[in-house]
Amino acid sequence: MINSVLNQRYEILEKIGDGGMAEVFRAHCRVLNRQVAIKALKQQYVNDAEFVRKFRKESSSAGGLNHPNIINIFDIGEELVEGKTVYYIVMEYVDGWTLKEEIVKKGKLSAQQVVVYGSQIAAALAHAHSHHIIHRDIKPQNIMITKDGIVKLMDFGIARTTNSQTMTMTSEAMGSVHYFSPEQARGQVTDEKTDIYSFGIVLYEMVTGQLPFDGDTPVAVGVKHIQGEFLPPSKWVPNIPVDLERIILKCMKTNPVQRYNNMDEILYDLQKVGSGNSQVDIDDDNSQTRVIPVQVREYDKVEQKPVRQVKKGESKVSNRKSKNVKKKKDRLMTILGVLVAFALVLGAFIVYQNVLKGGLGSNKIDVEVPKIIGKDKAEAEKLLKDVGLEFEVESTVENDEFEPGQVVSINNTAEGNKARQGFVVKVSVKGESDLVQVPDLKGLDEEAAQKIIEEKGFVPGEVKEEANKEIEKGKVITQNPQANEKVEKNTRIDLLISSGEEETVFMPNLDNVDINVAKKQWKMQGYR
Structure with missing residues (x-):
């Protein structure tokens, strides 16, 4: 495949990835002069109609999505290369690494970084769900991070629309067992809640550097998903923000009904965690997701001592003590009454500020x-x-x-x-830079080019003319420095202007002609 050209357009440069059913190459688009990624179906699957169908479905699933956190699909094709059929998808090339690679490298991510990445993943999934596309294979390996920290969700190879039929373990690939939902493990209907569950596991892994479920076989891991027992993130990271842990636990509820309703709700709660000025409102319940408790030490039992009988002479003292206790209770009730009254007044003031005057920020929408x-x-x-x-x-x-x-x-x-x-x-x-980009002046007339040079902070330089049959007279043929170069401000820009097509004239044959006759013919041609 290396050095091959697909569709007379995409030049394959190098292999950059290898998956279960496809290989990924970096390529150069000769038409738009940009780098792209080419995903090609592996040769052992090109004669399998089911694999070809799945492969093509990836482009149809993601091709209609347009979001900054989703890999763009540009093209799809089929071509013979060296006698072999190649099915390929042309995608946006991302110069970066996978989220899985970042987790492995760092061990675990900071809570702030988890919120930043998590918010972008949630936004991408919310967009896909709004177009009725369920990813169903959310995992760190399918999430790219650019050098600028932008998240890119990719690989919609087993995505389905929300009105698709029930999926079973044997009907199609189910994604990675460590991240799939209990309903996927049971072969039940999958919907947006499936992506929410897998997203919760991705958050868990980012926070802790650990997977909540593991086992010797895929079946063993699937059973653990169904049982829903795992260590809470705070077991691994004691200082995890409480609200972030609550978000993760709600995403990972075994019962889909008890998870978030949609990705927008998750995104909203992540934003509140990121802002640090508002508590996440999550209803706690005893759902089927059972968090394995952390072991705590048993405290010694309190020894019960026998009650001493009151002697006959102690009755008056006991009465006095009872009266003192009653007085203390009366004083306590008085204090409590004052506090309740103060709370009511304060509550009324807050209501007045919030509702009647619109104060304290409650009118925010x-x-x-x-x-x-x-x-x-x-x-x-x-x-x-x-x-x-x-x-x-x-x-x-x-x-x-x-x-x-x-x-x-x-x-x-x-x-x-x-x-x-x-x-x-x-x-x-x-970032601000001392260097600026040279504008492209080719094809402009001299006056317009000089105006742009001055407007951009450059200095008009030397202007020369040259005959050129392709460039209209008076237009810029070339410039120095060249367009898009990075140079300092006040750099001089020289121009080469077209003088039009070079004029050609008929030269008479003057061989063996008398000199006087030759001069007359020369003058007749307009020359002196």
């Missing part, structure tokens, strides 16, 4: 996160503040697709998601 990626920092901040959201630059990154100061990514939510007013949207922006 959920709003849609506006589109700010690619916007300048100031413009992005204004767009967010206009809808009641806060803006924070969390990091600066290098990215050739953006100008310095532009928003490259949102780190704790996504464009189009709902967020409560006051929520802090954390972003990464392209």
Whole structure:
């Protein structure tokens, strides 16, 4: 496959991945001059109609999804290469690594990083679910992380629409056993709740670096999913934020009914954990998911001593003690009454502030996160503040697709998601640089080119002319420095301008002609 060209367009450069049913290559698109990823079905499966159907279904499942946290599908094809049939999918190329690789490298991720990655995964799944696509194979191996920290969900190879038939263990591949849901293990109907369960396990693994269920065989692991007994994340990471653990445990409920209703709810709760200023509202119940308790030491039993009988002469003392106890109880009741009254007054004041005056922030509503990626920092901040959201630059990154100061990514939510007013949207922006990109002036007339040179902070340089039959007269043929080069401001830009097609003239044959006659013919041609 290396050095092959598919569809006279995609030049295969190198192999970058190998899965159960497909190989992945880095390729160059000659038409759009960009890098792409090519996923090719392995040769041992090309004659299996069922495998070919599954492979093609990946492009149809993900091809209709357009989201910054989902790998883009560009093309699909079938071609003979060296006499062998190649089924392939052309996808967005991601220069990065898998979430699994990051977990293995770091052991476990910080709670803040879990919220950042988790929010992006949740946003991607919410988008897929809104288009009635269930992934059904959510695992860290199917989640890419770019060098800028952007999450990309991929591999919709066993995805199904929400109106598909029941899946069984024997009818199709069920994804990775460590991450699939109890209903997948039973061969029951799968829906959005299946992805929610698997997402909970991914969160668990990010937080702890451990898998909640393991076993010697796939069947043994599947049984553990059904039984639903596992150590809580706090057993591995005692300082895990309580609300983050509650989110994980709710996602991993054995009974689908007791999980979150949808990914939007999870995203909303993750945003609250990320903001650190609001408690997650999760109903605790005794569901079928049983968390294995951590062992605690037994305390010694309290020795019961016999009750001493009151002697006859002690009755008055006992009465006095009883009266003293009664007085203390009366004083306590008085204090409690004052406290209750104070609480009622305080409650009335809060209600007045919140409801009648709209104070204390209770009038905040959920709003849609506006589109700010690619916007300048100031413009992005204004767009967010206009809808009641806060803006924070969390990091600066290098990215050739953006100008310095532009928003490259949102780190704790996504464009189009709902967020409560006051929520802090954390972003990464392209760092400011002393170098600027040279504009492309080719094909412009000289006046327009010089204007752009000055507007961009460069200095007009030397202008030369040259005959050129392809470039219209007065237009720029080439420039120095070349377009898109990174140079310092105030750099001089030289231009080569077309003088049009070189004029050709008829030269008379003057061989053996008298000199005087030759001069006359020469003048007749317009020459001196």
